[in-house]
Each structure stands twice: as structure tokens, then as C-alpha cells.
Amino acid sequence: MAAQIVAIVEDDESVRIAMRGLVRSYGFTAEAFESGEAYLAADAPERTGCLITDVEMPGMDGFALVRRLGERGCHTPVVMVSAGTSPDLEGRALECGARGLLRKPFPAAALIAHLDATLGAGRA
Numbered sequence: 001m002a003a004q005i006v007a008i009v010e011d012d013e014s015v016r017i018a019m020r021g022l023v024r025s026y027g028f029t030a031e032a033f034e035s036g037e038a039y040l041a042a043d044a045p046e047r048t049g050c051l052i053t054d055v056e057m058p059g060m061d062g063f064a065l066v067r068r069l070g071e072r073g074c075h076t077p078v079v080m081v082s083a084g085t086s087p088d089l090e091g092r093a094l095e096c097g098a099r100g101l102l103r104k105p106f107p108a109a110a111l112i113a114h115l116d117a118t119l120g121a122g123r124a
Contacts, residue, residue, distance in 0.1 A: 004049025006115060008032040009039045009065060010081075011057040015104075019052065019111070026112050028119065036060035036068070045069060048076045050118045052111070055082040055089065055101075066096045077118045081106065 006028045010016040016032045023030040033039040036053070037060055051069075055062040062080050069076060080093045083104040093101040099118065102110055 004029070004119065005044065005047050006030045006119065007039060007044050007048040007051045007076075009034075009036055009051065009053040009057070009062070011035060011054060015054075022108050022111065023052075023115065026115070028115060036062070036065035039065065040068060045072065045074050045076065048074075050115060051076050051078045053078060053080055055080050055093070056084055063092065063096050066098065070097065079111070079114045079118075 006023050008016060008019050008023065008030060010019060010032065011034055013034070016034065020030045020032040031042075031044060033042065033044070035057060039045065039051075053062040053065055060068070062082075066078055075097070078098045079100050079102065080098045081102045081104055082089055090101045100114055102114075
């Protein structure tokens, strides 16, 4: 069985590329998407072992993406990332089903810890 992917949904290209490189450097299979819409249009939701999504994006935000996945019956583990400073953001992320929220800029080890907890045995 092929390793499940870590899908990264991030509208900022430089952040998207950096996160994909980080995830791959730790032995995970990673694919990156510029928007929630692009992620949903791909066959990626069915292959995703863990989703990392930005909260604030043009068009569909991270919360809407997680809701849309739930409507499809897809309950992939989600880690949300945000540069936002709203004090209720973490609570909102957890309420929508995310396993955690990382505030940008976050240490690489924090993201890898989430992935290890979710996919530790699923590395390529």
C-alpha cells in the first residue's frame, strides 16, 4: 500500500513550497495546493492521511474547507496554521475538528510532532 499523502493547502507560494519541503525532508509524502478549491478538485482528499491547511485564504478559508470535507464524509486529520492573532482562533479550529492550530511562524518540530502523532508509521 502506498503511503498516504500529507496535503498542504496554503495560498502563499513561498510558505507552501517551504512546508512541502519540510514535510518531505522528514520522510513523508507531500503534495501542495494553492487553495481549498484546488485541493477538492484533485483526487487528493481520498489519498490524504493528514491535511495541513491555512486558515485565512482568499475564497474558501480553512474552516470552510474542513466543513466541505465533512459534508463529503471525509474525516481526515487536520492541522490548521495561521498568522492570525484572534484569541478565539484555536478554539474555533478545535471546534471544527482540527487536531491543532500552529501560529505562524511556528517551529518545524511542532509541525513534525503533529505529523508523527498522526502518520508516524505511514512514512514513505
